[in-house]
Structure formats: C-alpha cells, structure tokens
Amino acid sequence: MDMSYPKTMKALVAYSATDYRFEPEYPVPECGDDDILIKTEGCGVCAGDLKCQHGAAMYWGDETQPSWVEPPFIPGHEFFGTIAYIGKNVKGYEIGERIAVDQIAPCGECRFCKTGKYWMCQPHRIFGFFSEYNGGMAEYVRIPTKHSMIHKVPKEMPFESALLIEPYSCSKHCVDRAQIGCEDIVVLSGAGTLGLGMVTYAKMRHPKKLIVLDMIDKRLEKAKEFGADIVWNPSKVNVVEEIMKMTDGYGCDIYIEATGHPSSVVQGMQMIRKLGRFVEFSVFSGPTSLDWSIIGDRKELDVLGAHLSPYCYPFVIENIANGNLKTTGVVSRTFSLEEWETAFEYATGKYGDFKVAIKF
Template sequence: MEAKGTLPKTMKALVAYSATDYRLETDYPVPACGPDDLLIRTEGCGICAGDLKCQHGAAMFWGDDTQPAWVKPPFIPGHEFIGKVVWAGENVSGYALGERIAVDQIAPCGACRFCKDGHYWMCQPHEIYGFFHDFCGGMAEYVRIPTGRSVIHRVPQDMPLEAALLIEPYACSKHCVDRADIGCEDVVVLSGAGTLGLGMVTYAKLRSPKKLIVLDMLDERLEKAREFGADLVWNPGKMDVVAAIQEITDGYGCDIYIEATGHPSSVVQGMQMIRKLGRFVEFSVFGAPTQLDWSIIGDRKELDVLGSHLSPYCFPYVIDHIADGTLKTRGVVSSVFSLDDWKTAFDRASGQYGDFKVAFRF
C-alpha cells in the first residue's frame, strides 16, 4: 500500500544535533521507509518535561563525567505524537491510508530478557521515540514507524486533537496509579497537578480512594484538579500540608504518596507525611539530585518505594476512556503552536506561565 506520487521529499522538522544545537529545518529529508515501515503525517505532538530537560542539556540525556550519553543525534524530538498513515511498506498489512495511530514511546527490541518476559517497557537497549536517530519523533511533518519495533494503537477518527494529544501522557499516568495499587480505604496524596498529575487525578478517582488530596504550588492547577475529582486541594506554599495530613489521619499520615513534580522538596515532603508501612510512588524526571536521610524508608517507617516508568499496556484503556469521556481532558491542552514557534512553545511548556500541556499542531 503506497501513496504514490503524493509524498514530498523534504519536510519541516525540529532537529537536535547536540545539547546546544537544536535547529528548525524546512527542507529536512522525509524519512526513508522500508518494507516493514509505516509513514504517518503528523497531526500534533505534545511537549514533555523530558523534551525540555533534554533541550536544556541534562546529563541523563547527554551524559557527563559519571554517565554516558543516552541520546543518539541527530534526532527529531517528540514522543507524544499522533498522525495518519500515508504510506505502508510491502510487508505491512492491516493498516489503511488515512488511519489514525499513536505508538508507545518505547521501541522494544524484542530480544532482551525484559522484552521476552513481557516487560517490554524496560527493554535493555531502551530506544525511545524522539531521542534516537533511528526513532525520530513527532516534532516534524512525517514520522517513520518501524512496525517490528513499535507498539501501535489505533485512535478514533472523531477524537478531537486536543484529547488525542493526551493519550501518551495519560497512559503514563495510568501506569503510575496502577503501581500505587489504590484501595477504597486509602488516603492518597498526589503531589503535582500538571498534565501528568491531572491524568492521575481523573484515573485515580475511578479507583475510589477514601480521600484523594492533590498538592501544587499553583492555585489554578489545583482548581483543575478539583474539577477532575480531587477531594481536597492544598497549596504547600500557603499551608503546612504535612500537619494537615496528620490532622485528618489521626496522626498516622497518608497511606499512599505519588510524587509527580520532579522537585526534590516534594520527595522530602512525601517521606514526612506518609504513614508507617505506606507506599511511595516516584514518577518524575528530576533536574537535580534529591538529598534524603534514607533511614526513614527502612528503620523508621518500613516503606514500599516504587518507581513508575512509561506506559506499558495502558494505551488501549486510555484511548477507550478518553473517547467515552470517563477520563477528563477538558482544558488540559492549554496552548497549541506551529513548529515555527518552537522556542516560544518550549518556553511555555516550562509551566512558568501556568500552562498545562503545550503542543504543536501540523
């Protein structure tokens, strides 16, 4: 299946050549595709905190004296993309021209121990769309999808773009909440009400916790969290949230704390307010190390400390429940830009102006 004679040879793309060299190019080659590939025309692509940290030169991406570089430039950023099929290789079946798709951000190798035992999101090579030359992302007019290395999902044609752009982030949110294993007797504190935090709020509410409390330093985010189902919303900059938790739990502390801010102070705060034998789930990508007396984890509270990475097996649920309105999305995509304005978009995506999700529309 091919769209013969209709595809251009070049495209507009944001290309990362190094930590200090991101360029908007108007004549970048459209990806060369092989017999096992799909090519999609990008509809939109969200900007993730990881995209920002990479563009700012964070060592976890580009390496430093203690760790090697992970990314492989030149690459096109963006893993929160959605698009429509415009070309399919001769070995690809089951996809129609114009069909709308999204993909898991990980490109599993299929051969490592993690892929073989079903934990594909922890694939040892760990190549992710938007950080590798062979897996360029959605901040471009076209994206190559190698079907043998991609987890592909169909998206309803009638889903509004502003909702479809939340599929990938909300899938990450779902995995995090699933890791928390929320029960109906749990007092849950969720720290951070950005896009991912809001995805956690709307999904966590469906788990029927005894109390769902959301923390954020921005009151407008807290109001959105309340709209999405939070029972209580607190601003740690305006009140002693640790004392408040102690007061409503008879001095024990919360049962579950989900950290979704990426700020070291939120980790310390969570360790202070969680009860003995509680569950702490860390989600965020951090820009700086966190200093903590680890005695609180073992000797003092015997905590379960869990991580959450990517969105395994979560896309189908999220697509279905965004489509039927169960997962709330209204107003989360707060700013949409053209790729020409990528510098402004990245600046707005920092959250300093109160934005939730900032995205590109093509």
C-alpha cells in the same frame, strides 16, 4: 517508490545539545517494507524535550555518563497522526487511519522484551531521541512496526484529547503502581499535566479520599475540577499537620510524588503512615537528601518507582473517548512547528500553561 511520495518535510532537527534547527526541507524518511509512515497531526512538548534541548547530561552525557541520544534526531514522543503510507509486509492497517505509538521502541531481543517487560527494554530507544527513531516534531514520522507498540485512535477524538494519550498513559501506570483501594487516603503531590492525568484516573479507582498538593493554585483548581476531594497549596497550608489531623495521627496510606522536587519527597515521607506505599514518578535535577531509616526502621514502607506506560494506551484511548478520563483545558496552547522556540518557552509552564503542543 511511487511519484506521489513526499520528498521533503518541515522538521525540527537536533544536531547537538546546542544546535536545534528548524529545517523547511528535511528529507522524508523512506517507508520500508515493515514500516508505516504517518502524517503527523500534533506533538506535545514534554519536560524531557526541554531538558534535552537545555543540554542535560542524562541525554548528552558528561564526565560520568555516556551520551544516550543519537543525533541528528527529530524530537517529540507525544505524537499521533494519520497513516500516509504502508510498507508491503505490514498487515492490519489502512491509509487514513489515525494511530499513536508507545514512546518506547522495544528491541524485542533483550531480557526485558522477552519477558513482556518491554517498557524497560535494555537499549531503551525512545522516539524523538535517535536518528533511527525520529519523533513527531516533523510533518512525517516513520513507524518501524517490528519495534513499535501501535494503537488506533478513534477518528472523532478531538485533537486536544488525542494529544494527552501519551502523558495520560504514563499517569495511569504510575497510579496502577500505587494499587489504590477504596479505603485508602491518597496524597498526590504535583498537578501538572501528568499529575492531572493521575487525578482523573485515580478517581476511577475510588479512593476514600484523594488529596492533591501543588504550589500553583491554578493547577489545584483544575485538580478539583478533575475529581480531587481536597486541594492544598503547601506554601499556604501545613500539609503534614493537616494529613495527621485527618488520619488520627497515622498518616496517609499512599503518597504519589509527581513534582520532581526534593521537598516533596521529604514531605511525603513525613506524612505517610507506617507500612504505607510511596510511589516515585518524577525526574529530579539533583540528589535528594533524606533520612533513609524512615523507609526501614521507622515505617517499613513499600517504595515503588514508575516509568513510562506499559500496556496503558488501549485503556487510556478508550476512556478519553468515553469521557471517563477528563481532558478539558489541559492542552492550553498550540504552535506551528516554525514557532518551536516559543512553544518550548511556554512549555516550561512559566506563563501558567499545562500542556503545550505543536500542531500541523
């Protein structure tokens, strides 16, 4: 190994659900022959990172489910950086280029990977939850090129825009699942960072009307700025009634659920028309109760899920760069890695933030 190779780095390390530590001198991962080592520029804090740090059973397991994460690991999957070292087998990259990677690290061998459906890869390794796939809350990240979907990021893309590549890619996949046509009245429930990515991309699909719902007015203002035709706060407006009025009593054609709150599911099922399309994006903290006969007997709905961001990064990078996808003001605050606890607190949104990120 050459003498200039860095030995230690600042890193946030998760040792257990209750033990996250800032390490000022954590060992820099070795850059193997098939690896790229990037110097991290920034890493967004995701709701998933918060849930994991709060010890959620879907990450750490409980009586009914096994642990999915493999500690010790460095959190963070919303990262990008510049190439610092390149393994000798890796072709097509240069030191100093900027890259981002899909959050999932496909195994390449399971049934899903072998049929091109890499985002549902069975072992489901995601950067930032496994010691073999450490994430971006460290000065360096090892990218194993054989298990990574790598994308080049233009040099001139502003830091705040590049941070939105991962979230907006998830937004795009969700909206693609909705198959929006130009005669569709689309209701999107939830205008957080991911919801805003859905607004700006859904607008590119030219729906007849794009209606955005959220309980926080500040988010609705941003949704309007990003292209929503109508914004409503369900705590102030009877949204089901308004949609029925607007559609001669039929209901909306498409409902996208991006809040993770059971009431948003029930509301969507009420306002969607017969033969409509319901897309579920969110992660919920508990079960939702709903009369399932709406799906079959009453309305014959298409109910679809959306997970991660298959094949979405190239489009998102290109359209953030050319300004078609709006990003202004979404990254609302950045922190140094030393301040990770404060960053995680702001990332809950309790001070009115959209995306909070670590900046190196």
